[in-house]
Amino acid sequence: MRTIIFAGLLALAPAAYAEDTTTYEVTLKGAAFDITEIKVPAGKPFIIKMNNQNAAPAELEAKDMKIEKAVAGNSSIVVRVKAMEPGKYLFVDEYQEDVAKGYVIVE
């Protein structure tokens, strides 16, 4: 039963992707992101695309935005973020979280 529901949900996937959401791009190179402040309007869901230009894998993490996603070396990922309240939200490469960080500024 659960499997059937699950399969059904998967079938819905393409429809759900069709929506129009702004994508913000950020690139990790070495121990830093190229952009350390991403400005995003409040109350609207958005997508962050992270490019990892290092050979080593990374993990994009942002506790408040509920992001936790591994990124293979020299590749990219996308993450969906729900509509946020105005504020400043930290994102990091978890594997080097002391140095590789940036903020999403929702206003």
Place this chain on the structure above:
Amino acid sequence: MIGALIIVFREVIEAGLIIGIVLAATRSVVGSRKWVGLGVLGGIVGSCIVAAFTGAIAAFFNGYGQEIFNAGILAIAVIMLAWHNIWMALHGREMAGELKQAGNEVREGSRTLVALAIVVGAAVLREGSEVVLFLYGVLIGGGGTVKSIALGAFMGLGAGAAMSALTYLGLLKIPTRHIFKVTSWLITLLAAGMAAQSISFLEKAGVVEMLSNTVWDSSSLLSEKSIAGRILHTLIGYSDQPTLLQLLAYVATLIAIIATTRLVTAPKHLAA
């Protein structure tokens, strides 16, 4: 070193708790440790495979392959936990009553052990692949800090194993006549929490968007990402910002397992 310790420990908390609970829940079933061990081993091998294919998995489903993969793994674990609980409710009493021959116990017990081995393997696999990626990154990054990071990582793994041991030994302190009930409840809550988490991954992938309003926000009170938050998240499915759909999945799983357990045990109860 401390950084690596924390990263690895954060990732292994969930698996550590689950292994401890499963060991306690099956302590009287012959061969349970072997199966749990196989689950851990399978999870580690799986972690390496998943880590190696991280890029490929990410590319599926318009870039949301990892989320769909995690949702699927969790859904499987929920079914396995539910099956174990229902099976134990059905046969646990007979086994506890020593009415069966030892041989029967081994055979029948091992069926549900496979389910729990899968649960353990799934738990290790989900977080383990991130540990593997982290360690791989350290290795190819080179530099003089490799040794100290590797040491930290092993200490993190050790801390996770200690967590398993503490959970297991803590549960064993419960008097024998109550432990079956306690572990059944723990497994039911574990399953409900995993069902909610599976939904959260589907939401992150954009597969489901209905009932997506946040029911409460207790992140300032107890963050889901803090150590205590992670432990509660695993044990009872605590979420600091659950959506309505996650809450419904949680309650539905709870009710489904409890109702089915009651249903399968009721006739036996009357007969006895």
